[in-house]
Amino acid sequence: MSPHPSFRRRGLLLGLGATFALGRARLAFAQAPGERRLVVILLRGAMDGLFVVQPYADPGLAALRAPLVLPEPGREGGLLDLGGRFGLHPRFSHLHALFTAGQASLLHAVAGPYRSRSHFEAQDLLESGNPQRLTSGWLNRALQGLPAAQQTGAGMAIGTGVPLLLRGAVPVGSYAPGEVESPAPDLMYRLAGLHQADPKLHQAFAEGMRSRGFTSQTLGAPDQDRERGSFPRLALAAGKLLAEARGPRVAALELGGWDTHVQQAGRLRGPIAALDDGLARLQEGLGEAWARTAVLVVTEFGRTARVNGNAGTDHGTAGVAFLVGGAVAGGRVLADWPGLGTEALLENRDLRPTRDLRSLAKGLLRDHLRLPAAAVARAFPDSPEVPPLGGLVHA
Amino acid sequence: MRGCMSVQGQIAAIRFGLGLRLGESPPAEPRAWLLEQLEKPAPGPEGAPIADAMAIRIAFQQARRPRDPVGDRAATQAALIDFMQAEIRAQTERRLTTGQPFRERLVDFWMNHFTVSRRDGNVSLLIGDFERRAIRPHLTGPFEAMVLAVARHPAMLFYLNNTASVGPDSPAGQRIRRGLNENLAREILELHTLSPAGGYTQGDVQELARILTGWSVNNARPPHDFQFRPAAHEPGPKRLLGQRFAEGEAGGEAALRVLARHPATARHLAVKLARHFVADTPPPAAVSALERVLRESDCDLGAASRALVQLPEAWDPPLTKFRTPSDYTLAAGRALGLTGTQGDLVRNGMGQLAQPLWTAPQPNGWPDRAAEWATPEALMRRVDWAYRLAGRFARADLAAVTEAALGPFARAETVAEMRRAGSTRDALTLLLASPEFMHR
Numbered sequence: 001m002s003p004h005p006s007f008r009r010r011g012l013l014l015g016l017g018a019t020f021a022l023g024r025a026r027l028a029f030a031q032a033p034g035e036r037r038l039v040v041i042l043l044r045g046a047m048d049g050l051f052v053v054q055p056y057a058d059p060g061l062a063a064l065r066a067p068l069v070l071p072e073p074g075r076e077g078g079l080l081d082l083g084g085r086f087g088l089h090p091r092f093s094h095l096h097a098l099f100t101a102g103q104a105s106l107l108h109a110v111a112g113p114y115r116s117r118s119h120f121e122a123q124d125l126l127e128s129g130n131p132q133r134l135t136s137g138w139l140n141r142a143l144q145g146l147p148a149a150q151q152t153g154a155g156m157a158i159g160t161g162v163p164l165l166l167r168g169a170v171p172v173g174s175y176a177p178g179e180v181e182s183p184a185p186d187l188m189y190r191l192a193g194l195h196q197a198d199p200k201l202h203q204a205f206a207e208g209m210r211s212r213g214f215t216s217q218t219l220g221a222p223d224q225d226r227e228r229g230s231f232p233r234l235a236l237a238a239g240k241l242l243a244e245a246r247g248p249r250v251a252a253l254e255l256g257g258w259d260t261h262v263q264q265a266g267r268l269r270g271p272i273a274a275l276d277d278g279l280a281r282l283q284e285g286l287g288e289a290w291a292r293t294a295v296l297v298v299t300e301f302g303r304t305a306r307v308n309g310n311a312g313t314d315h316g317t318a319g320v321a322f323l324v325g326g327a328v329a330g331g332r333v334l335a336d337w338p339g340l341g342t343e344a345l346l347e348n349r350d351l352r353p354t355r356d357l358r359s360l361a362k363g364l365l366r367d368h369l370r371l372p373a374a375a376v377a378r379a380f381p382d383s384p385e386v387p388p389l390g391g392l393v394h395a
Numbered sequence: 396m397r398g399c400m401s402v403q404g405q406i407a408a409i410r411f412g413l414g415l416r417l418g419e420s421p422p423a424e425p426r427a428w429l430l431e432q433l434e435k436p437a438p439g440p441e442g443a444p445i446a447d448a449m450a451i452r453i454a455f456q457q458a459r460r461p462r463d464p465v466g467d468r469a470a471t472q473a474a475l476i477d478f479m480q481a482e483i484r485a486q487t488e489r490r491l492t493t494g495q496p497f498r499e500r501l502v503d504f505w506m507n508h509f510t511v512s513r514r515d516g517n518v519s520l521l522i523g524d525f526e527r528r529a530i531r532p533h534l535t536g537p538f539e540a541m542v543l544a545v546a547r548h549p550a551m552l553f554y555l556n557n558t559a560s561v562g563p564d565s566p567a568g569q570r571i572r573r574g575l576n577e578n579l580a581r582e583i584l585e586l587h588t589l590s591p592a593g594g595y596t597q598g599d600v601q602e603l604a605r606i607l608t609g610w611s612v613n614n615a616r617p618p619h620d621f622q623f624r625p626a627a628h629e630p631g632p633k634r635l636l637g638q639r640f641a642e643g644e645a646g647g648e649a650a651l652r653v654l655a656r657h658p659a660t661a662r663h664l665a666v667k668l669a670r671h672f673v674a675d676t677p678p679p680a681a682v683s684a685l686e687r688v689l690r691e692s693d694c695d696l697g698a699a700s701r702a703l704v705q706l707p708e709a710w711d712p713p714l715t716k717f718r719t720p721s722d723y724t725l726a727a728g729r730a731l732g733l734t735g736t737q738g739d740l741v742r743n744g745m746g747q748l749a750q751p752l753w754t755a756p757q758p759n760g761w762p763d764r765a766a767e768w769a770t771p772e773a774l775m776r777r778v779d780w781a782y783r784l785a786g787r788f789a790r791a792d793l794a795a796v797t798e799a800a801l802g803p804f805a806r807a808e809t810v811a812e813m814r815r816a817g818s819t820r821d822a823l824t825l826l827l828a829s830p831e832f833m834h835r
Contacts, residue, residue, distance in 0.1 A: 044817050044818040044820075045816075045817025046817065119816065119817050119818060120793075120822075159786065163789065164790075182782060183778060183779070183782045183821075183824060186817075187782075187816075187824060187825070188778065190812050191778060191824075191825065191828050191829070193808075193812070194806075194808055194809055194812060194829050194830060195774075195830050197806070197808065197830070198830035200717070200765060200769065201717075201769055201830050202830075204769050204770060204771045204774055205771070205774050205830075208770075208772060208773075208774045208775040209775070210771075212775055256817055256821060257817075258817060259815065259816065259817030259821075261815060
C-alpha cells in the first residue's frame, strides 16, 4: 500500500497560503523584542495527532483506525477542511477560523528527538529541549537571551505549578486564579474505575461524578461542558497578563486529559473543547497584543497509528503541533508527510516523524522573539543538525 | 518481596499513625515501635504560655467593648491573627514531621473527645494551650487527671460557659441575680464521661452544675488561668448519682474523679477508642477487651493505649476506616514530605474538605464514621484537592511517594493506572485519590 501520490513529495506545503517558502528573507521592520509575546501550551498525556488533524486523503488511514475516522469535510459531523488533504476535528471551530484567517499553522508528523514512549520521560525531554534530561527548561534558557533588565518577570507559568519548561536560572512568575483547576474527565473516569472495587465508596463516588455533570461512568461520554471550565479561564487570565504593558512576555500553560487509551472519540471531546475555547479566550485576553503573539501548542508524543482494542490508541511517536497567533504566517499545514502505509510507519506502529519539534521552537525564538543565535543555541544545546525553521511568523 | 512484617509495619504507620513520611521505612517491629511511643514520649511542643493568649484576648475585647474602648481595633486583630497562624502552623508542622505519630493520633483523639471549638466562645487563642496542658501531659496517665485538667482549662470553661455559671444561693448569685449554666455539667456527663448509657438524670446534670459553680477563669490578673471563685460557688453539699459531695472546690474534684472512674465511662471510652482505631462498628471482642482493661485500671489511659496496640482486631488488613479529612490531608502531606510553610497546603486542605482545624461544629466533636464523611461531594473534593496538591509536585519521585503512602497496600490496579497516567501530576492524583489511600 503506497500513500497517495501527492503525499509522497517530501517538503510539500499544504494549505491556503500559497506564497510561503522556506528560507525566505526575514526581518523587514525592527520591532522591540519586548512587544512580542510567546505562549507555549503543553498538552500532557500525548494528544493523538492523527485524530485531531486527520489526513483524510491518505488511503492508509481507514485501514489503521476506521473507528476513529471522522466523516470527510462537508458531510454531517465531518472534519473541517484544511486545504484538501487534512481535516481538523469539528470541535476545533475557533482554531479553524484562525486557520482560515491566516493566523494558524498546523504541523504534522512532528516529534522531539527522543523515542521514549514514557509520558514522564518524554515530557521531561520535551520541556528540557534536549535528548537527555536537563534540570532547566528551554523556555527559561531562552529568556536568558533577553536583555538583562528584561529577564526577570518576562516569564510566567499559568497554573498551580511551574513546569520544567520554565524552570531555570531566570526567575519566573506563576499565577493561578483560585480554585479553577480540576482534573480532566479521563482522570475522573480512571478514578471511578479504581473505586468500583471498593464496596463502600463506589456508589458515593459515582454519585459525586453524576452530580458534577458526568453522564456515565463507563461509556466514556463526558459532559462536554465539564472540561471547558478551568482551562479557558486560565487562558483568559494568561492573555490579560500578557496584554499588560509591564506584564510577562512569555507564558506557559498546561492542559491534560489527552491520554486516551479507551473510548478515545468520546473522551477527547472535553479536552478538545477546552483547548479550542482556551485559544479563543487567550486571544480575547490579549486584545490588541494578539497581533504580536505566537502560541505554540505541543504534546510529548503522538499515539499509535492503529486503533487499539478499546477504541483508543496507545503511546506512539510523531503527532501534531499547532502554531497560532496574530504574528503567525498561518493558513497552512506544514507536513513532510511520511504516509500511513505499513512500510512507512515507524516500527510498523507509529506515524514516522519527519520534522523535529526543536526546529519549530528554534524558529520562534529566532524570528519571533528575535533572539541572537547564541541564545537559541543555549536554549537547545548541541543540536546544530536541527536548524531553526524559518518563515513561521510574519517579519 | 515484601513480607508479612512490612504489612504489619505499614498498618502500624497507617492505622495507628499518620502514614509514613517520604523516605521513611515502616517500623521493623511494629508493636514495639508503638509501645515505645507510649513509654518514651518526645518532648512536648513549646508554645506561648496561656498568659500571652489571654493578654491578646483581653486586648482584643477591650478594643471592642461598647463603652470606653481601649486600644486599636486593627492592631489587636492583627495580633490575634498572627498568634493563631503560629499556633496552627505549629500544630500542622508537628503532625507532618513527628516520629511519634501514634502519640499525635492519641492527642487528636482526646482533643476531639474533649472538643473545644473555634466556632464558639472566643476560645480560638486558647486551644493550643489546651492541647499542650490539658491533653498532652495526661495521654498515658489516669483518665481522671485529664478530666480534671480539661475542666480547669480556660478554653473549656469559656467554651461550655462555666465561667457564666453562678450558684443561685452564692453571694454572687444573690447579688447579680444570675444562676446556673448547665452546659459544661451536661457535656461532662454525656460526652466526656458516662454517656447517656450511664443512666444519669436531669437532676444529676443540675447537681453537677451546682458542684462546678465557681470553676472559672481569672480575667483580672495574669496569668489569667483557672480560678476557683468561692463567691460564685453554690453553698452546701450536693448529691450526684446518689453520692454526696462536699461544698467547695474539693467537692468538684471528687465528683469528677468518680465520673472519670465510673464503669459506664470505661464502657464509653472503650467503644470510642475501638471505633476510632479499629472499625466504625467495633468488634465486640475489641470493645470488651478495652473495657476490661479500663475498669481494672480505674481508667488508666496508658493501660488502654497499650491494650489498643495488643488488640488482634487492630492488625487485620484490609484498611477499612475511612480517613477523616484531617488524617487524609496529613497522610498525603507526609507521603509527599511537606515541611515548613508547605504545611499550609494541608491546613487549607482540611478546610476545603470541611474539617478545618479546631472548628468542630458542636461539643460532640467531629464524627468518626465513614457514613458522615464519605459523601459524594466530599469524595469529589478530595479528588480536586489531590489534583491541586499534585500540581505542585510535578517532580515527585512516584515510586517513593507510593511506597510511603501505601507500601504493600497499593493495589495493582492503582499502580497500573499510575503507570498509564499522562503526567506525574495525574499519577499522584490517582494515588492520593485512590480508594485505598482514603482508608487507614
